Amino acid sequence: MxxxxxxxxxxxxxxxxxxxxxxxxxxxxxxxxxxxxxxxxxxxxxxxxxxxxxxxxHGASAAYTLIHDDTCGAGLDNQLSVAAPALGQRGLRASFGAIVQSCVERDLWDALRELLAQGHEIVNHSFSHPDLTMPPVDLAVEIDGARATLEAELSGYGITFFVFPLDAFNDELVDHLRAQGYLGARAGARGVNPPDYEDDLRIRFDVFGPGYSVYAGAAGTPCAAVAPGDEAGGASPACRQYILDQLVEDAIAAGGWGVRELHSVAGEAWEPVPIDEYEAHLDRVRDRIDAGALWMDTASAVLRYRRAREACPPPVxxxxxxxxxxxxxxxxxxxxxxxxxxxxxxxxxxxxxxxxxxxxxxxxxxxxxxxxxxxxxxxxxxxxxxx
Ligand SMILES: [Zn+2]
Structure with a gap:
């Protein structure tokens, strides 16, 4: 030497x-x-x-991503006016799945640009929110055209993640996204992604509300009495909080990646989370981050980390x-x-x-x-x- x-x-x-x-x-x-x-x-x-x-x-035990679906849809503007500020107050970032036709018709581009300026991610949730597994479906409109419109309206911002409307997908659709260069898609079984999960285009997740969650009916939990399809309003506050928080705890226990699907934080849209419960969840997440147990970021940020981890060798x-x-x-x-x-x-x-x-x-x-x-x-x- x-x-x-x-x-x-x-x-x-x-x-x-x-x-x-x-x-x-x-x-x-x-x-x-x-x-x-x-x-x-x-x-x-x-x-x-x-x-x-x-x-x-950051060496966190687990990763966590929160995806708000149906952004731009009627009754979901509280995502922009309530959820985004609540996230920002805690230094947290989330992904928002835009229904592009609604963004166009309601001219919400300034609001979406503001989301990006705050560090959040916009992801493609299709043009008109159809069941893409039910023909006839024009993927050039529903997937590719929707992405092109988002990227044009958002000044060249790159759309790299897809959320299937109604969570309905098949192999052909996943292959289409892969061919189009998407980093990932929410298209998998329910539950936590293990640390060595196989396919970024088949990300596991959990759905809110309670009747659609993996925790519905779980014995010995506040959700034991919840049956599949039960509405959020029919579940106890303790059950709703359990569903939001337990995915994070399970991700930490597994050393994996928890992805939470939810919609609005108030109002009349599908399965809303009451704002006080949403904020209590974000406080819990913030505590876990501050304790070094959790990394919360957008879906594409987690995917980029995972891919760079494999593609970039360590320094000399x-x-x-x-x-x-x-x-x-x-x-x-x-x-x-x-x-x-x-x-x-x-x-x-x-x-x-x-x-x-x-x-x-x-x-x-x-x-x-x-x-x-x-x-x-x-x-x-x-x-x-x-x-
Ligand atoms: Zn949706």
């Missing part, structure tokens, strides 16, 4: 060669120092090891720098910060700071002398500093 003699910095611990690093090799390769040419000698012995990337961002460590290889096309396409597990190789630092492209990165200590660093593998070198 060149240059070690010039530095007083530790030269690395017993596993300083990168043992235990993630596949792809988080090892210092040596070479390339300026010292070889007579300039300043740089210590390139790795002072940190990259031990891998966490399954979900040289000295106190993390050097990412030039991103492949796939890695660059999903470019998003990944959460790297970083272990200092000497000393027992209690804090770690990181800078990428001049900006400080989110870092946190996780015990056992390890830290998490959120760094974009397409964002250039990261400089670490342990304190």
């Amino acid at each position: 060149l240059g070690q003699a010039c530095s007083s910095a530790p030269s690395g611990g017993p596993d300083g060669g990168g043992a235990g690093a993630a596949p792809g090799g988080a090892t210092a390769s040596g070479g390339g120092t300026e010292g070889a040419g007579g300039g300043p000698i740089v210590d390139e012995a790795p002072r940190f090891a990259i031990e891998g990337v966490t399954t979900w961002r 460590v040289r000295g106190d720098r993390l050097l990412f290889a030039p991103p492949s096309g796939r890695c660059a396409a999903y470019a998003t910060p990944l959460t790297w597990i970083v272990k200092p190789l000497a000393g027992a630092p209690t804090a770690l700071s990181a800078i990428q492209d001049g900006a400080p990165l989110d870092t946190r200590a996780v015990g056992d002398g390890r830290f998490l660093v959120d760094a974009d593998p397409a964002g250039g070198a990261v400089t670490l500093s342990a304190q």
Whole structure:
């Protein structure tokens, strides 16, 4: 290793060669120092090891996405006027499934642009909300045309997720979305997606209200008396709260991804959640996030993380720098910060700071002398500093 003699910095611990690093090799390769040419000698012995990337961002135990369906539909404007502000007050983001014909007819584009400005996601919920499995259906209108209209009205915003109207889908429809380059679709069985689920185009989810939830009739729960098809208003407040919160708890227990389908937060639309119960749920979610157990984000944000995790190799460590290889096309396409597990190789630092492209990165200590660093593998070198 060149240059070690010039530095007083530790030269690395017993596993300083990168043992235990993630596949792809988080090892210092040596070479390339300026010292070889007579300039300043740089210590390139790795002072940190990259031990891998966490399954979900920030090292959270689970991911959670809330999707409001039927955005722009009659009776659902409370999504825009009530739900979005309640999310924003807690620093949370959600996905909103637009019925595009309704957005056009009711001219709600300014409201949708405001949702995007707040960090929420707009997803395609078809043009006119038909059962796409019942012919005749024109996919060029209902899926492709709806997406094109959204993207044109939203100034080129990329639509990357699809929600099937009435949750009705078949293999042909899923294949169509895959061919059109969608990142994912809500089209699966009910329940939590395990951490290693197979298909982004068949995302599992749970439906609110109570009569349509996986928790309907669950023995020993506040929903034990709920029968399939029962209306939300007929279920107890305790049952409604249980349904909203338990999907999050089950996702945390499974280390997976919980996706919640719901519609309005008040009013007369299908299966509304009372606003006080909605806010209580968001408070519960916020608590879980603050405890490090949960990452809540939009559907496409979770999918991008998952795909970047597979497509982007870990950085090489040289000295106190993390050097990412030039991103492949796939890695660059999903470019998003990944959460790297970083272990200092000497000393027992209690804090770690990181800078990428001049900006400080989110870092946190996780015990056992390890830290998490959120760094974009397409964002250039990261400089670490342990304190
Ligand atoms: Zn719908």
